[in-house]
Amino acid sequence: MGTDASNTRAERTELRVLRQDEWNTWYDNLVTAFGGLHEPPEERELWSRLTEFDRSLGVWDGDACVGTAGAFSFRLTVPGGASVPTAGVTMVSVAATHRRRGILTSMMRRQLDDVRSWGEPLAVLTASEPVIYGRFGYGIATMKTMAEIDTTRVRLSVPPGTDDVRLRFVEPGAVRDQCEAVYARLVAGRPGMLARRPGWEDLPLLDPESERKGSSPLQCVVAERDGEVVGYTRYFVKPEWDGQGPKGTVRLRDLEALDPASYAALWRYLCDIDLTGKVALHSRPVDDAWQHLVSDIRRCAVRQHDSLHVRLVDLGAALEARTYQTPVDVVFEVEDVFCPWNEGRWRLTGDAKGASCKRTEEPADLALSVRELGAAYLGGVSLASLAGAGRVRELRAGALAEVSPAFGSTVAPWLPHGF
Known part of the structure; x- marks a missing residue:
């Protein structure tokens, strides 16, 4: 009986793109979810101007907004200096009255599908609670x-x-x-x-x-x-x-x-x-x-x-967008349950001038999830360190020592301001 009641409640909610006339209600739900403290009018007005309505989602239970999520259209610097189209995930909240009903998962699912359709290889966010986003494939990439x-x-x-x-x-x-x-x-x-x-x-x-x-x-x-x-x-x-x-x-x-x-x-x-x-x-x-x-x-x-969390939405395009400090030729066996189009074997070849990342049937050298690739992507977290925690597995002897330095960066990655 409890399961049926839960399903009934879930069916009452509607997930849709935010309309401009709904912004105040949508934003009020966000403020309430983050403690309900009064927000200065000038701060509220700025976020109203910066909100990209066609990239923002709301979950509604009748007239009540019970979930929010947005995605700014950014360009993010990656190792090598390229400026890569990136979705800046923001303003994510679920009303306390609607916890544990799959609302956050439904918003993350829709959002990553949208980001992929927009042709943006990366999604990034800063987390109020870091424990939340790893299950959606985000790795902590900068401190x-x-x-x-x-x-x-x-x-x-x-x-x-x-x-x-x-x-x-x-x-x-x-x-x-x-x-x-x-x-x-x-x-x-x-x-x-x-x-x-x-x-x-x-x-x-x-x-x-x-x-x-x-x-x-x-x-x-x-x-x-x-x-x-x-x-x-x-x-x-x-x-x-x-x-x-x-x-x-x-x-x-x-x-x-x-x-x-x-x-x-x-x-x-x-x-x-x-x-x-x-x-x-x-x-x-x-x-x-x-x-x-x-x-x-x-x-x-x-x-x-922790600061910026990175999610590879289009794995091949993301790994091709950056350069590598040392020559690299590796086959990854990638797990990505939430975005299955990334799963499987990928061969990455590259150096300081550019890279190619394509699907392959060749034997894998390293096995890891997309979360670890997100953590290592900007050069601030080493694959060797992740391997030490058991999150990267070496399938070919010596592969880790070859590949880990290639993912490094001359300067530490850093997010200069929040969003």
């Missing part, structure tokens, strides 16, 4: 570094030329285009970065007063050479005092620069702001160079957190 630099105890050693960089305090919106130009020049150089489409330049400037929690309004300093902006940082300052004096915190939002001296000049500025004793970083690359500027890394409280 982010968080830290709290104790600027009362840590000093920076900067490269030659740092003193020649001019720093200028500006209103963030006044230099938006110049900062976006710097960002755009850096996108191709690091896997995991997103080429920002029109409208996304407003996301780094979002600064609702109600969200500052005692911090200043968003501040911005640019680095210049010969009148040209070659770097920038955006940050907040949270003043704090105790009986011994000031101990405020600089909360970094972002920092980008085109050369080491400009980069160091911006970091030195942040660490020298008056009345502060700490610089707090929420998301930086794991190989970020500031870690080599500081005098004492132990006083920076460095830690890591």
Whole structure:
């Protein structure tokens, strides 16, 4: 009887593409699913503008929205510098009243079918709970570094030329285009970065007063050479005092620069702001160079957190889109229950100039699931490490040692902002 009742409830729900006039109801369900806290009007308005309605799904039980899922149309940098069409999975929620009825699975099924039909080889997401998405073939491909630099105890050693960089305090919106130009020049150089489409330049400037929690309004300093902006940082300052004096915190939002001296000049500025004793970083690359500027890394409280989860939707096209650090010729035996069109044997051949990945009947060298390929895809997770956890099996002796280095990246992959 319980099973019949569950089936009846499931049949009442309807999964369909979001209509523009349904957005407020759809978004309200998302907010409720994430705790129901009040969201500032300017933040809500921005996400309304950025939502791609024809790529967004809602599940409805009568007039009530009980499930949400969206997919932004991004271009993602992969090893080798190519910018690959990618679905940025976002705004996923299921109402607490409708758990365990297959709603999330139905949205993931429809979404990946859609992504495949759009010709996008990759889907990516950031997860509120990492345990959720592995069963749909997503692997954790990038990590982010968080830290709290104790600027009362840590000093920076900067490269030659740092003193020649001019720093200028500006209103963030006044230099938006110049900062976006710097960002755009850096996108191709690091896997995991997103080429920002029109409208996304407003996301780094979002600064609702109600969200500052005692911090200043968003501040911005640019680095210049010969009148040209070659770097920038955006940050907040949270003043704090105790009986011994000031101990405020600089909360970094972002920092980008085109050369080491400009980069160091911006970091030195942040660490020298008056009345502060700490610089707090929420998301930086794991190989970020500031870690080599500081005098004492132990006083920076460095830690890591998962960031971008990657799913190969069209396995052959995805593996052909990137390049490989060393020559590779391998046959994978791939398991992909959720997207069975990827299952089977694939022969990947490639090097630093390009790659080919085609179906084959040849004997397999390595066996793994699409989740492991997603984790290794951007070069931040080694196949050898996954093999150590039993998630990659070597079927031909020596294959792992040949293939694992090929999937690496000169710089660590990194997602610069959420979505």
